[in-house]
Amino acid sequence: MLTRQGLSRRQLLMSASSALLYYPLIRALGSAEGFAQSANAPRVIFVSFPSGTYREKFWPGAEGSVPIGALPIVTSPLEIHKSDMTLFRGYNLVGATNHNGSMPQVLAGWGACSANNDVQCGKNKSFPNNDNTTTTDMELRPYSLDQRLADTIGKNSTRASINMGIHTKVKGNPFPEPISWNSKGNPNFPEDNPKSVYDDLFGKFTVPTGGSSTQSDAVIAVSTGKKRIVDYLLGDLKKVKSALGAHEASAFEAHLTALDEINRDLVNAMNTGTSNNNSGNGGSVATSPKCDPKTSIGGLFPTKMDNEWYYQTALAPQVFRLQRAIMVQAMACNITRVGVWQMGCSHQESNMPSEGVVDNPSVSLHLQAHSDNDSFASNQQGMMREIAKMVTEMKAVSFGDKSLFDETLVYVATDIGDNAAGHGGSNIAAFLLGTLGGKIKGGRQIHEKSGKPYNHLLVTVGQLMGMTDLKTIGNTKAVGPVAAVTG
Known part of the structure; x- marks a missing residue:
C-alpha cells in the first residue's frame, strides 16, 4: 500500500479503526442484512x-x-x-x-x-x-x-x-x-x-x-435520531483518504461518494417523519x-x-x-x-x-x-x-x-x-x-x-x-x- 511520506501502515490502520468499528452499523442500513442482523441478536x-x-x-x-x-x-x-x-x-x-x-x-x-x-x-x-x-x-x-x-x-x-x-x-x-x-x-x-x-x-x-467514541453509545445516538450512522464515518474515512497515495485515493473516493449518497437517502427518509412499516396490524405504523x-x-x-x-x-x-x-x-x-x-x-x-x-x-x-x-x-x-x-x-x-x-x-x-x-x-x-x-x-x-x-x-x-x-x-x-x- 502506498502512503504519504511519514505515515506508517500502523498509523494508517489506527486512523481507520474507528471507521471499522461502525461497520456493523453500516450493514444494518441494508434491508436484507438488517433482518439478518436482527435474527442473530434479537x-x-x-x-x-x-x-x-x-x-x-x-x-x-x-x-x-x-x-x-x-x-x-x-x-x-x-x-x-x-x-x-x-x-x-x-x-x-x-x-x-x-x-x-x-x-x-x-x-x-x-x-x-x-x-x-x-x-x-x-x-x-x-x-x-x-x-x-x-x-x-x-x-x-x-x-x-x-x-x-x-x-x-x-x-x-x-x-x-x-x-x-x-x-x-x-x-x-x-x-x-x-x-x-x-x-x-x-x-x-x-x-x-x-x-x-x-x-x-x-x-x-x-x-x-452528539458523537461518541464507543459503538454502544453510537447505537443509542443513532436509535434516538440524535446522530446518523454516516455522521460517525465520514470524518474518519476522509482522514484515511488523506493518508493514501494518489492511486488508492482515487479508488477510495468512489467509496466516499457512495457513502454520501447513503447519507442523502437517510436525510430524506428522516425528514418524512414516518416509516411505512407494515407491522401486522392491518396498515402502516408511523415510527420515530x-x-x-x-x-x-x-x-x-x-x-x-x-x-x-x-x-x-x-x-x-x-x-x-x-x-x-x-x-x-x-x-x-x-x-x-x-x-x-x-x-x-x-x-x-x-x-x-x-x-x-x-x-x-x-x-x-x-x-x-x-x-x-x-x-x-x-x-x-x-x-x-x-x-x-x-x-x-x-x-x-x-x-x-x-x-x-x-x-x-x-x-x-x-x-x-x-x-x-x-x-x-x-x-x-x-x-x-x-x-x-x-x-x-x-x-x-x-x-x-x-x-x-x-x-x-x-x-x-x-x-x-x-x-x-x-x-x-x-x-x-x-x-x-x-x-x-x-x-
Missing part, C-alpha cells in the same frame, strides 16, 4: 399471567394447526397484532403443577418443585406437597430461559436482563415465587416498585446528543426514534408515593402502565435485550386490575380464577390489553428503517392449565408475538392434539434467540423445539 420480553385460563375464552373455536380465527374475550385485545402471533395449544406441564409447584415451570420447565427439595420453592407449610412433582428426567436445578439468555446475549448489555413484577410480593401471597431462576437454581425475584426500577435504569441516564425515558415515563408516577403505593388496588392500572413504559424504554435505549414482566403470582391474594378491567373487589384474583366468571375474564383481558399496547408502542419506535418490534420476540405464558379451577398443567395458555422480520410465520395456531411437553416451547424460543445448540430446558426427555416454528 430482543426478547417474557410475560407471565397467573392462575391459568378457560379454553373458550382464550383460544379461537377452530381446533388443529390452522390460521388464527376471531380471538375470544380474553385474547381479543391482541386481534390487531394477530398476524404477528403464534398461538400454542396442547402443550402440557411435566411434573409439579398447582400454585405451589408451577411457577418454576413457566420459564424453566422444571417440575421437581417440592417442600422436600432444597430449591427455594413450594415451602409453604399449608401446602407441604406439590401435585405431580417428580425428579425423574428433571435437571438438578431450575435454570430459566431468560437467565440463560441474560448469560449469553445479555452479558454485554448495560443490564443483562430486567425483571419487573405486579404485586408479586404483596402480603398474603402464600407462594411469592418468581418465574426467573439463575444458573445456580436460585430465585431471581422481580421488582414490584416501578420507581425503584426507573431510578436504577434511568436515574443517571442521559440520551446522547423514541429513547426518551424521562419524558415517556417521568410524568406517569403518582403524586404520592408512600405506604407501598404500588400494592394499592386503586393504583394497579398506573403500575401496569409504568412497567409497560419502562420495558419499552429499556429496549429502545439499548439498556437490555432481555426483559421479564411477571404479572402476579400463581396464588394471587390481591386485586390488581389494569386499565379498563371490571373487577370484583371483594374477591381476590386467585379466588376469581376458581370459576369461569366475568371478572376473572376481564382481569385476564386487561393483561392481554397491556401486552397489546406494549407491542403497539414497540412498533412505533424506529431502528433505521425497521421498528423495535421487528427485532423483538414477546413470549407469553401462564402457569396453570386451561381449566383454571382444576389447578392442573394440561394445555398451558402460551403464545409468541413477533416474526423477527419474517423469520417466523405468524397468524397461526399450532395445536398438538395428542399433547406434548410444554418444555418444547421454551426450547423453541431459545433457538429463535440464537441458542441453536439448546436442546432441552428443565426436562431432559423433552428434546428439541417445535419444528413448525423453527423450520
Whole structure:
C-alpha cells in the first residue's frame, strides 16, 4: 500500500479503526442484512399471567394447526397484532403443577418443585406437597430461559436482563415465587416498585446528543435520531483518504461518494417523519426514534408515593402502565435485550386490575380464577390489553428503517392449565408475538392434539434467540423445539 511520506501502515490502520468499528452499523442500513442482523441478536420480553385460563375464552373455536380465527374475550385485545402471533395449544406441564409447584415451570420447565427439595420453592407449610412433582428426567436445578439468555446475549448489555413484577410480593401471597431462576437454581425475584426500577435504569441516564467514541453509545445516538450512522464515518474515512497515495485515493473516493449518497437517502427518509412499516396490524405504523425515558415515563408516577403505593388496588392500572413504559424504554435505549414482566403470582391474594378491567373487589384474583366468571375474564383481558399496547408502542419506535418490534420476540405464558379451577398443567395458555422480520410465520395456531411437553416451547424460543445448540430446558426427555416454528 502506498502512503504519504511519514505515515506508517500502523498509523494508517489506527486512523481507520474507528471507521471499522461502525461497520456493523453500516450493514444494518441494508434491508436484507438488517433482518439478518436482527435474527442473530434479537430482543426478547417474557410475560407471565397467573392462575391459568378457560379454553373458550382464550383460544379461537377452530381446533388443529390452522390460521388464527376471531380471538375470544380474553385474547381479543391482541386481534390487531394477530398476524404477528403464534398461538400454542396442547402443550402440557411435566411434573409439579398447582400454585405451589408451577411457577418454576413457566420459564424453566422444571417440575421437581417440592417442600422436600432444597430449591427455594413450594415451602409453604399449608401446602407441604406439590401435585405431580417428580425428579425423574428433571435437571438438578431450575435454570430459566431468560437467565440463560441474560448469560449469553445479555452479558454485554448495560443490564443483562430486567425483571419487573405486579404485586408479586404483596402480603398474603402464600407462594411469592418468581418465574426467573439463575444458573445456580436460585430465585431471581422481580421488582414490584416501578420507581425503584426507573431510578436504577434511568436515574443517571442521559440520551446522547452528539458523537461518541464507543459503538454502544453510537447505537443509542443513532436509535434516538440524535446522530446518523454516516455522521460517525465520514470524518474518519476522509482522514484515511488523506493518508493514501494518489492511486488508492482515487479508488477510495468512489467509496466516499457512495457513502454520501447513503447519507442523502437517510436525510430524506428522516425528514418524512414516518416509516411505512407494515407491522401486522392491518396498515402502516408511523415510527420515530423514541429513547426518551424521562419524558415517556417521568410524568406517569403518582403524586404520592408512600405506604407501598404500588400494592394499592386503586393504583394497579398506573403500575401496569409504568412497567409497560419502562420495558419499552429499556429496549429502545439499548439498556437490555432481555426483559421479564411477571404479572402476579400463581396464588394471587390481591386485586390488581389494569386499565379498563371490571373487577370484583371483594374477591381476590386467585379466588376469581376458581370459576369461569366475568371478572376473572376481564382481569385476564386487561393483561392481554397491556401486552397489546406494549407491542403497539414497540412498533412505533424506529431502528433505521425497521421498528423495535421487528427485532423483538414477546413470549407469553401462564402457569396453570386451561381449566383454571382444576389447578392442573394440561394445555398451558402460551403464545409468541413477533416474526423477527419474517423469520417466523405468524397468524397461526399450532395445536398438538395428542399433547406434548410444554418444555418444547421454551426450547423453541431459545433457538429463535440464537441458542441453536439448546436442546432441552428443565426436562431432559423433552428434546428439541417445535419444528413448525423453527423450520
